Amino acid sequence: MEIVRTIAEVDVLIESTAAHDIYFEEIFLDKYKLKNGASQLDICTAISDKKFVPLYLKWEIIDKCNFSCPFCYIAGHSSNKVVRFNDIKQHIKDFIDQGLLYCVLTGGEVLLHPDFCDIYTFLKEHGVIVEVYTNGSLINDEYIKLFKNLNPYKIEISIYGLGKIPFKRNTNSNYNCSTILKNILHLKENKINVIAKTPVNRLTSAYIDDIGGWCNRHGIVHYFSTDISNGYDAYSLESFSASNDDIIRYDLKNELAYIAKNGYPDNFIKRKKSFSCAVGSYGYHINSKFELLPCSFFNGKINGIDISRHGVKDSLFTLKNYIEPIKNTNMLNCNGCIAYSYCKMCPAIGDIIVAIDGRFKFATNNDYCLRVIGNYSEIYSSIQSNNEQCSHCGATYTVFLPVQKGYIKSEIYYCPECGTGYSCHASSSPRISLLTKRKDRLA
Ligand code: SF4
Ligand code: SF4
Numbered sequence: 001m002e003i004v005r006t007i008a009e010v011d012v013l014i015e016s017t018a019a020h021d022i023y024f025e026e027i028f029l030d031k032y033k034l035k036n037g038a039s040q041l042d043i044c045t046a047i048s049d050k051k052f053v054p055l056y057l058k059w060e061i062i063d064k065c066n067f068s069c070p071f072c073y074i075a076g077h078s079s080n081k082v083v084r085f086n087d088i089k090q091h092i093k094d095f096i097d098q099g100l101l102y103c104v105l106t107g108g109e110v111l112l113h114p115d116f117c118d119i120y121t122f123l124k125e126h127g128v129i130v131e132v133y134t135n136g137s138l139i140n141d142e143y144i145k146l147f148k149n150l151n152p153y154k155i156e157i158s159i160y161g162l163g164k165i166p167f168k169r170n171t172n173s174n175y176n177c178s179t180i181l182k183n184i185l186h187l188k189e190n191k192i193n194v195i196a197k198t199p200v201n202r203l204t205s206a207y208i209d210d211i212g213g214w215c216n217r218h219g220i221v222h223y224f225s226t227d228i229s230n231g232y233d234a235y236s237l238e239s240f241s242a243s244n245d246d247i248i249r250y251d252l253k254n255e256l257a258y259i260a261k262n263g264y265p266d267n268f269i270k271r272k273k274s275f276s277c278a279v280g281s282y283g284y285h286i287n288s289k290f291e292l293l294p295c296s297f298f299n300g301k302i303n304g305i306d307i308s309r310h311g312v313k314d315s316l317f318t319l320k321n322y323i324e325p326i327k328n329t330n331m332l333n334c335n336g337c338i339a340y341s342y343c344k345m346c347p348a349i350g351d352i353i354v355a356i357d358g359r360f361k362f363a364t365n366n367d368y369c370l371r372v373i374g375n376y377s378e379i380y381s382s383i384q385s386n387n388e389q390c391s392h393c394g395a396t397y398t399v400f401l402p403v404q405k406g407y408i409k410s411e412i413y414y415c416p417e418c419g420t421g422y423s424c425h426a427s428s429s430p431r432i433s434l435l436t437k438r439k440d441r442l443a
Helices: 026-031 040-048 085-098 116-125 141-149 164-171 177-189 205-217 244-262 307-326 366-381
Strands: 002-007 010-015 021-024 056-060 102-106 129-134 154-158 194-199 222-225 283-286 291-293 351-354 360-363 383-389 396-402 409-414 421-426 431-436
Touching: 021 026, 085 116, 085 307, 102 116, 116 129, 116 141, 141 177, 154 177, 164 177, 177 194, 194 205, 205 222, 205 244, 222 244, 244 366, 244 383, 244 396, 244 431, 283 307, 291 307, 307 360, 366 383, 396 421
Parallel strands: 056 102, 056 283, 102 129, 129 154, 154 194, 194 222
Antiparallel strands: 002 010, 010 021, 283 291, 351 360, 383 396, 396 431, 409 421
């Protein structure tokens, strides 16, 4: 079904049954140099065009879960009454009228919400592109049918361990990992875009490589993150943090993937700024109490805006007033450093300081900076890069070798043009970036 919308004076046509079929007028595409396959980021940046347009919502529809992962920041740290869709349907319609174009449905476990199908269908039928974060345990034929009829942009499933015992320990549930893996494959067989993720922490770190291997073998994109968040009730979950060696190991993999794709980040010394991210231009968050916040990390940090009480327009106005005065101002105590590209400091993780005029400001702290700069130095001194030529087809490429001390072993990398394998010694799989194409007779 084709849906025509006007968002911030931009005419948009959306095919609601498809995952991400979205069409703009030529004049708009030319102005912002948007091409076929433009990313959500490019589209949101172009539509918002330096002003705030509420395009991208991360909506935590429920804080309950059928798992009880010990490192979870929400289950066990938040206990709100489930907000029923009928009670807030008009507000969601108002958000759509204000520009809602992308919506991530998350939890808790989203599929436990009694109105999940109604929420999902409503969003899709009103021209919103939807993605779903789930632990994958409750996917059944009814959901497969729903996602086949109204394609999600993607379904993102967390895998917390492989094997019966680790999975049960990491999720404190009676589920078996085989159910999750089977459901991932079931989605894939039905041509629904499914990807997997795993948080790297003290309980999961031993299984990340095996999970990545399983995903690789089945053609599923897998990503991981070493970030740890405190509970929504401010309970510290720091004790679940992975060892520093593991943090370096997995951040090194992520940095290598970035470098192989985009080149080394520039190392100009820059200072971190407040709300220079999506929140300053188009992003916002609704928590399981149906309160509006800049992003999920603000849960428990500031009071959310009660949308049911204030309505959508006034709630967005209040949020904007919170962000605008400090948007793009320097974070206190940050003097900039070489670790800028790796550092994640932002108002969500910084400390709130209330200035004499009563305004909020955000500050970083010395311990954070020392840890980040130390990790950055170790990661970047563990990357070797060599330009090479394939002896079989003549293609040239850069090989980025991770060489973290204590983890070096035999590895193989492949020419990106002809697939010829070469052996090397590295701490994990090398990354390859093509420089020039093959020169043999198959060129
Ligand atoms: S599956 Fe996700 S939401 Fe549920 S307890 Fe685990 S981390 Fe939390
Ligand atoms: S590590 Fe500290 S000084 Fe460096 S960019 Fe981050 S917040 Fe700023």
